[in-house]
Amino acid sequence: MTPDPALCAALRADLTAAGYTAGAARAAWGEQADDAIRHGLAGPARAALAGRTDALAVLCRALFLAEAFPAHVLDTALPRTGSAGLIALRLARPDGALVRPVATVRPQELEADGGAQHWWIAADPDEAVVSGPLGTGHVLGVGGASLTLAGLQPSSAVGRVLDVGTGCGIQALRARLSADRVVATDTSIRALEYTRLNALLNGVDGIEVRRGSLFEPVAGEQFDRVVSNPPFVVTPRVAGVPTYEYRDGGLTGDELIAAFVRGVGAVLAPAGTAHLLGNWEYREGEDGLDRVQQWVAASNIPLDAWIVERELLAPLAYAELWVRDGGTAPGSGGYAELVEAWLDDFAARSVTAIGFGYLLLRRPASGVPTLARYERVTRPVRDGLGAHVEAALAVHDALEALDEAGLAASVLVVAADVTEARHHLPGAEAPSVIELHQGGAFGRVIEVDPALAALVGACDGDLAVGPLVDAIAELLEVDAAALRADVLPRVRDLLFTGFLRFA
Structure with missing residues (x-):
């Protein structure tokens, strides 16, 4: 389904007129409530805004916190769009005397190209506003990993960019700032609908969506840049463990990232680069970065590689992280069973730890790789590493000469x-x-x-x-x-x- 462009433009005008920005939302509910939201707790923000019916407060309550309102309240806050427009865009549904949001539309700021970039991002309500586990078809909004990858994207101008596993489309929007055209792919129809909506909502053209896994939707094509926050989470393949589309690629262990690394060279133009996040397993007697190096070596297209491991988790810590991420809290029904399923899965492959980090791959213009850097950098870093990464590649090439x-x-x-x-x-x-x-x-x-x-x-x-x-x-x-x-x-x-x- 393609959203109505006129309704998207009307909603954009309403959000602009109400001053619905990330900074305004933080100011509306205060520093403590904002910190609580980052920890997945919406209650303090709801309490801070309770009783307020000005346009900004209503939008914060309805579009950020998914609170239901009578139609006339939304009509006043969104005079061009109205409650009927939200329903038509499938952002809300009638619920008796109320109109209930079924998606969030949150303001997002990002440092890009030397300045602050502002977007509104529609996605499914997250665990901060959903009581209980998330649906397996959940489309994630902008999280920490999204911001990390957006900051890793270079800002130099290119022709075509491929965004693999686009989700809500945040990476496609970021890529379009420096690309003539962007192709955004995902296996989830719902995710592609959000990407279309978010492009229209923010007045961004030049983004094409296609459905399919990894590089299937673009077979035979080449791109100057590939970006991806893929569904890399290692998930047990057993009954009773939910498989969330936004984080689970449907393969065993770290095979999703391995397949990406082995296959991305075919869709990269000469001198093209790929930027992604991923997990890799450490197995008994086998270093995780060595495994990544083997994946690079297995590519049919020779690749430069710069891999930076940022974090290393023990199996128990990894299991608990992703069980909680799905909305199952410690002590609740099913929590222990899910954690144990993860631990059994790791034990079956003799997994001793799981690494997380950044992968930069490049198809050398000469066809001969000259960069093979595999390192661990665990110190805290600021967002926005794209310029540094691009400068480092340029220095590497200069040093080769x-x-x-x-x-x-x-x-x-x-x-x-x-x-x-x-x-x-x-x-x-x-x-x-x-x-x-x-x-x-x-x-x-x-x-x-x-x-x-x-x-x-x-x-x-x-x-x-x-x-x-x-x-x-x-x-x-x-x-x-x-x-x-x-x-x-x-x-x-x-x-x-x-x-x-x-x-």
Whole structure:
């Protein structure tokens, strides 16, 4: 079903006129209630807005918190759309003397392309407003993973982008900011309907929806960029365990992500990149990142790969996380049985832990991969890593063209967000530990020796790396050639990770 464009435009005008923004909603119910919402509790926000019938409060109560109202109250708050328009858009239904929302329409702000981007996102009501377990066909709104992936998307202009597993369409909307066209796919008809609705509601064209799994809907086509927050959750394949479309790809273990990695090269244009989130299993005697490396190697199209593991969970913690995510609370009926089903499933494959992280894959324009980086970065990071990731790829390509002599002839500067920390034992003149701290990007902290610390400190855009290393070798009374051989590979890594930059 295609939503009525005129009704979507009317609703957009009503939401704009009422000032229904993320900031206005937070201000309306207050800081404590807003924090409660982030923890899945809607009661404080409802209490804060109780009795208010101004347009903003009514929209917060009806469209954010899914509260039912008499038709005339909604007609006043939404003069162009009216309660009949909400019903026609399948966002609400009649319920006796009331009109009851069956979807949420929530304001969403996102930092993108150097500024704040505002959208309204329609989706199914979440656990904050639904009492009990969610339906298996639930279409998720914008959550933490959605924001993480949106922030990982690069902002450079491209022609075509593929959004695999689009859900409510948030990644497609984000991709359209820099793409001429976006194809958004999902196995869920309901999800595709929400994506159409959200594109129309926000006045965004150029997004095409197609139904199907993984790359089936675009077989034979190529894209400049692929983004995906796929249904990667490892779910037991046993009776009694609900399979939620938004998080469960229907395969055993981590096979969904494995299939994505093995198959994405076929839909990437040369130099095209894929950006996704995923889980991977650690099995007895087998490291999770090694498993991902095997998936990359199994691709029929050679791929560059940069995999960043952000979190590692034990089987019990993973099971409890996703049982609660489905709306089954600890202590409630069925909770223990569901957790035990997860643990039995993990035991059957000798799973010892589950990793979560970011996957960046690229089809090399030359056909020959040059990047294979598999790492663990568990420090908290800010959203909006897309620019850093894109810059790191550009630096990697520049470094591939530089031999050691070329790197030694390069003039470098220290990135503006880098600081140094020195730790001394009591009474000692020389530091026992020297660390470089990165304020942005992945917030890395690396330990360096005095020679590398001196080199980084001297990179001010004046002298090239080679003469600086020679001067440091003389100061430390060490062999200059040996110091170059030791330092230059680490300089390459500092450039890739963003501690240093080409002047």
